[in-house]
Amino acid sequence: MSPPTPPVIVWFRHDLRLGDNPALIRATQTNRPVLPVYIWSPEEEGEWAQGAAKRWWTHQALAKLSEALESKGSTLVIRKGPALKVLRAVAKETGAQMICWNRRWEPAAIARDSEVKKQLRSDGLEVESFNGCLLKEPPEVKNKQGKPFQVFTPMWKSAYDGWHPEAPWPAPRTLKPVANWPKSEKLETLKLLPKISWDQTMLKAWKHGEGAALDFAERFGRDASGNYLEGRNIPSTFGTSKLSPYLASGEISPRQAWHAVLESAGLQPGSQLPPGVEHFFKELGWREFAYHLLFHFPHTPTRPLRADYERFPWKVDDKALKSWEKGLTGYPMVDAGMRELWATGWMHNRVRMIVASFLVKDLIQNWLNGARWFWDTLVDADLGSNTLGWQWSGGCGADAAPYFRVFNPIGQGEKFDPSGSYVRQYVPELAKLPNEYIHRPWEAPPLILAAAGVKLGKDYPMPIVSHEKARAEALAALATIRKEKE
Ligand SMILES: Cc1cc2nc3c(=O)[nH]c(=O)nc-3n(C[C@H](O)[C@H](O)[C@H](O)COP(=O)(O)OP(=O)(O)OC[C@H]3O[C@@H](n4cnc5c(N)ncnc54)[C@H](O)[C@@H]3O)c2cc1C
Incomplete structure (x- = not known):
């Protein structure tokens, strides 16, 4: 009997799909068995290892990918540990001579992947990478x-x-199975799900x-x-x-x-x-x-693209930061956004801009605090887009909103949520306020507040800063770095 044909390893990463997956297509074109592998190695992602909400998403996506592979006669092999070590081990266990993956573009992934490619090639393995993202x-x-x-x-x-x-590639109709499947971790052993049942509202919000x-x-x-x-x-x-x-x-x-x-x-x-x-x-x-x-500009996840902003006199105020994170700033549009984020792991782009401007320009907090909170709570956390979004909002990145353009959280609410539907959904304690006051509850007369069942300072906070004062302070802070530059 001839020995089994060695498989081609497909290393799944940020491409958890079978359709339009160039690495998978390449593997099927060899006519050899296909061995799909997922490696959990957060230590290799450095500071930007997946946050809690993204881990939850990855768990669901891996479960679906496994099902999809099973339906093609294949199996997802899940392993933990440094990618190079795992890939070497799987290649040795199965006799695989070839490994394919789709490229990633985060700085830590580029460094790791280049090294993995170099080492595997020096082991005599064939390695091919593709644009799939x-x-x-x-x-x-x-x-x-x-x-x-x-x-x-x-x-x-x-x-x-x-x-x-070009038109996307369809998913392969079947995948040639491996003769002897190597052992796999159970998805649960990666411990990607939260320990507390914080994901119940996210489960309702999404399909996978x-x-x-x-x-x-x-x-x-x-x-x-x-x-x-x-x-x-x-x-x-x-x-x-x-x-x-x-x-x-x-x-x-x-x-x-x-x-x-x-x-x-x-x-x-x-x-x-x-x-x-x-x-x-x-x-x-x-x-x-x-x-x-x-x-x-690989330094930008933690440092501003515009170097002069390194000297920006940010405030350190943990209490204000916590109020922002919890959606308790007293500005309904900001609070609705932060609570949508907590409940669903996602926030509307317009509202991301409003809450980011509020953190950076009303609370004068370093944009990196916001980027880190988003990183932990967004199911779409993405190092490119998150960095761009925060540096744009902070006025310190490429194509940035100038720092002097400060979003007015009340005006933005009245313009983009005129009937207050969004605020009513995520800040239910204000739901009965009339439209006129939904974005400025502190201006509502006592009788209207009482009729809406709102006790300001008890059911819902008074604004933690005055927008107008904060705006002036932010502009003064900006002037200090401008002066230093002159
Ligand atoms: C402070 C801040 C942080 C952000 N962090 C992230 C993040 O971590 N991950 C993320 O995917 N997006 C991020 N964004 C960008 C944007 O808010 C989201 O991509 C968008 O809200 C996703 O919703 P959608 O899929 O319905 O977008 P749609 O309007 O349907 O747009 C389609 C797709 O285009 C891309 N896109 C849209 N707007 C942007 C944008 N401004 N920058 C980059 N790509 C964009 C997204 O991939 C999006 O899915 C951030 C924006 C800000 C202001």
Whole structure:
């Protein structure tokens, strides 16, 4: 009897799907058995190892990936430990000669993957890596001088405008099974779920797996993309795709998202794009821009891109920070956002900008405190987009909102949540207040507060800072670093 054909290892990472997965496709093209492996090695991710909400998401996504693999006659082999050690061990146990994966672009992952590739090749193994996470990878995109972009619009115009990604690959119909499956950890042994039952509301908020991701994309394309230009700013409506956690875990590729939205909006590749769909593609472009910056400026997750902001006189105020984290600032729009985050692991983009501006400019807290809290509580936590979002809000990054542009949490609430539906949903203690006072309860006359059953300072806090005073203080703080620069 001839010995069993050695398998090709596919190392799953931020690409927890079977459709449009170039590493998996490559493995199937060899006609050899395919050995899917997932390695849990948070110590290799450094400071930005997955936070609590993301771990919860990963657990659900891995469960779905396992099911999907089983349905193709395959099995997900789960291991813990340093990636190189695990891959060497699995290759030795199974006789695998080839390993494929899709590239990641976080600084720690780049360093680890380069070393793993080098070592495995020196062991004599064949290693191939692919683009499975982005429309275009950072080294592909350069300005006319061959330099990285620091502003979104020129990058979009130069590399993406009028460009269409190729159609995504379908999932393989079957996967050749391995003759002797190596042993696998049980998913539960990774201990990704929270110890307290904090995930109950998140379980209600989300569905998991690549089927669910495609459903989200199609529903958005069909029902919401036409009104995206307006709808994307209204947090109480179904105005955005909610694809971010699926993109972050790779349950959907950006190319799949692009094509699913295009088709479900009734469009053909190459057809004239309605403004909503065009804008949605641009938002996918912001995700690309985020990775472009992360790759070219790898220090930015912890340090501002604009070096002069290193000297910004941030306040240290743990009490204020805790009030912000818990959604108890006394500003209803900010509190609704922070509570949506806690309840669902996600927050609407408009509200992310409002709460971030409040932390950085009203509470004068270092943006990194916000980035870390988001990192732990977002199911879509993504090092590129989180860094970009916080540095943008902090006024210290590429394409940043100038620091002097301070969001007014009351005005933003009145503009983007005029009927207070969003606030009523997440700050139920204010639910009975009339629209006029829903974003400024401290101005409501005592009779109105009493009729709404609100005792300010007891049921709901008074504002922890005065927005106008804080604004002036923030601008004065900015002036200090400007002066030092002159
Ligand atoms: C302070 C701050 C922190 C953020 N942290 C993250 C994060 O950790 N992970 C994350 O995925 N996004 C982050 N964002 C970006 C944005 O808020 C989310 O991507 C968006 O809200 C996701 O909702 P959606 O999928 O419905 O978006 P849609 O409006 O449907 O957009 C489609 C996709 O485009 C991408 N996208 C949209 N807006 C942005 C943006 N501003 N920057 C980068 N990509 C974008 C996302 O992948 C999104 O899923 C952050 C924004 C801010 C202001």
